[in-house]
Amino acid sequence: MQELLALVQLEGLAQRFPSQLSGGQRQRVALARALAVEPKVLLLDEPFGALDAKVRKDLRRWLRRLHDELHVTSVFVTHDQEEALEVADRVVIVERGRIVQEGAPHDGYDKPATPFVFEFLGHANRFEGRVHQGMASAAGVHLAAPTLEDADNAKAVAYVRPHDLEVVPPHHGGRDAIRGTVTVVQLAGPLVRLELSSEGSAGPVDVELTRAEYTGYPVIVGDEVALRPRRWQVYRDGSGI
Numbered sequence: 001m002q003e004l005l006a007l008v009q010l011e012g013l014a015q016r017f018p019s020q021l022s023g024g025q026r027q028r029v030a031l032a033r034a035l036a037v038e039p040k041v042l043l044l045d046e047p048f049g050a051l052d053a054k055v056r057k058d059l060r061r062w063l064r065r066l067h068d069e070l071h072v073t074s075v076f077v078t079h080d081q082e083e084a085l086e087v088a089d090r091v092v093i094v095e096r097g098r099i100v101q102e103g104a105p106h107d108g109y110d111k112p113a114t115p116f117v118f119e120f121l122g123h124a125n126r127f128e129g130r131v132h133q134g135m136a137s138a139a140g141v142h143l144a145a146p147t148l149e150d151a152d153n154a155k156a157v158a159y160v161r162p163h164d165l166e167v168v169p170p171h172h173g174g175r176d177a178i179r180g181t182v183t184v185v186q187l188a189g190p191l192v193r194l195e196l197s198s199e200g201s202a203g204p205v206d207v208e209l210t211r212a213e214y215t216g217y218p219v220i221v222g223d224e225v226a227l228r229p230r231r232w233q234v235y236r237d238g239s240g241i
Contacts, residue, residue, distance in 0.1 A: 005032065024055040031063075035070070042074040048083070056080070060087050081121050085109065093117050115157060115235050124159045125205050127178075131156035136234045139200025141176045145234040155237040162208040166228040167194070167217060173226025180205055182223045196225065 005011050010028055018026060027047055034042060048056045064087050067074060078084050084091055085105040092102040093116075101113040112118035119126075129138025134149035136142070138158040148156070170179065180196035183204065192214040194207040207227065219225055 022055075023051050024059055027051070027059060028062075031066075035072075039072065042072050044074060044076045046078055047076075048078075048080075056083070063087060085121070093120060112233065115159065118159045118233055118235075123162055123206060125162065125165070125201065127158045127160075127200050128202070129156050129158055130154065131234060131236060138234075139178045139198065141178060141200075141229065141232075143176070143229075143232050143234065148234060148236055151236060157235050157237070159233045159235075160229045160231065162193070162206040164230045164232075165205075165207045166230060167207060167209065167213075167219060168226050168228060169217070170224050170226050173228060177226040177228050178205065179224070179226055182219050182221050182225060185219065185221055194219070196227070198227075 005014055010025060010032070013021065013025065018029075021029065031047070048059050051059065060083055067087075076084070076087055078087075088105055090102065091105045091108050093100055093108055095114075095116045101108055101117050108117055109121045112121065115126075118124050127138040127141075129136055130153055131137075131145050131148045131151040132153045133151065134144065134146050136145040136148070136156050136158060138156065141158075143158065145151070145156070148154075165178075168177075173179070178198055178200055180198035182194055183197050184193075184195035186193045190211060192209045192211060194209065195204040196207065198205050205227065
């Protein structure tokens with residue numbers, strides 16, 4: 001028993017009642033009980049769902065270190081994308097009961113197989129357009145879509161993440177830039193989040209800048225700007241590549 005308590009970093013708390021433990025400590029006790037039978041596979045169904053954000057972050061780091069020590073195969077079910085990417089060695093993404101992508105955590109984020117995966121793993125801006133023989137157009141921007149070379153003027157959707165948009169003055173945007181008007185400026189710790197209205201998007205366009213990027217070009221609400229995408233992902237008609 002003492003060995004398990006030490007393993008989950010709860011030495012000295014063996015005599016406490018559950019009501020005397022924090023939420024995070026109770027989760028560690030539950031994990032210690034599961035480990036007591038030396039399982040070959042550990043099943044964790046949203047174990048941190050009821051905890052606050054800081055405790056969740058601390059516990060998932062702790063769980064990652066514990067997993068590296070014990071080498072017990074674990075199946076971890078979560079709706080928290082950040083949690084999945086931080087804890088897992090392999091991620092399986094399920095849409096309506098069907099596996100749509102599996103692989104290393106960075107694969108799903110960097111190379112999403114479908115629009116669902118793109119939107120599920122992090123925030124995304126969506127633009128409707130068309131694709132023809134490997135070239136797509138959306139929001140006034142023309143971009144290469146090499147995986148869709150067989151497309152014949154087909155409907156398409158293009159996705160770009162908020163941090164992959166560069167904000168520049170309108171006259172610096174060039175021909176292939178998204179035009180928009182700043183509607184919201186929000187300071188969020190080390191980041192500055194912008195919302196823009198644009199004719200090329202069905203809803204607000206979200207942009208994330210570092211403080212340094214924002215200081216270099218400190219836009220305010222009402223400014224007309226151009227957005228230069230650093231990276232896009234294009235899908236045929238929103239149904240996947």
